[in-house]
Amino acid sequence: MKLKLANYWKKIAGIILLLAITFLVINKIYNFNIAKSTLASFGKISFTLAGLLFIMSKEKVEDEYIMNIRLQSFSFCFLLGIIAYMIDESGLLNFLGGENPRDMFRYILIEMFTYILFFYAMLYRIIKFEK
Amino acid sequence: MKNNLKEIREKNNLTQEALANLVFVSRQTIISIEKEYYVPTTPLALKLAQILKIKVEELFILEKTDWK
Known part of the structure; x- marks a missing residue:
């Protein structure tokens, strides 16, 4: 990107x-x-x-490793978005709210949270293991 | 792919942070290379070798599995 x-x-x-x-x-x-x-x-x-x-x-230092995990996070949240759509069709995600059964905001929430969580988990798991 | 980055870095009395600053990457990148979670690109591998004053082949070693 x-x-x-x-x-x-x-x-x-x-x-x-x-x-x-x-x-x-x-x-x-x-x-x-x-x-x-x-x-x-x-x-x-x-x-x-x-x-x-x-x-x-x-990030403060944006290098090739950060770019790599950024790409992995994007791929992961993209796949999760598709899975979320399939689950939403079954009505299991109704607890997330939204007026329409398939509100776009839900998918945006799911994808953004997944991306941020996945990205920072990947970034900081290494430091955690190092200590 | 195996690497001797940790041993060579320590032999050169460099911390992960210091080495990261010398090759303009984050400390996470150095840790992930040392832990063999991540294989660096050719430019970064060459930069590391140049800073540590060794050949790239001494720093990174191909394994049998890399040929598959």
Whole structure:
């Protein structure tokens, strides 16, 4: 992936994530009749944007090994997305919420979380074993 | 593929962090090469050999399984 942002974008992504969580929590607590869908959508978009910026920003030292595990993480989350779709068809993922049975936001959540978890697990398992 | 990176690095009194800085990679990369989780690309292998002042063949050793 050639298109990568500087490391400080991770901090910006963190701020956007906090805003997204705030929007989603406010939407859950106060049941706004008119603004509900707008606020929820804004929360979801901010959440997705935060995840996207986090994923696209570089590590402090971005080298070939990092690129390698980045690729592995992308492959893994892509496959998991397909599996999630198949499981979703059976209705097992309904606990994740969403108005529509096959809400795209669920897949984005699953793929982003899988990517981030897989990537950092691969990156830090080595340091853990080293100590 | 086997490698003698750890032994040669220690012989040169270099820490993982110091070697990583010399070849412009992260410490995780050096650890993963030493643990044989990751086989570096040719440029990185050459850089490591040059920094440690040895031949690449002395640093990385092909195994029978690499031919399959």
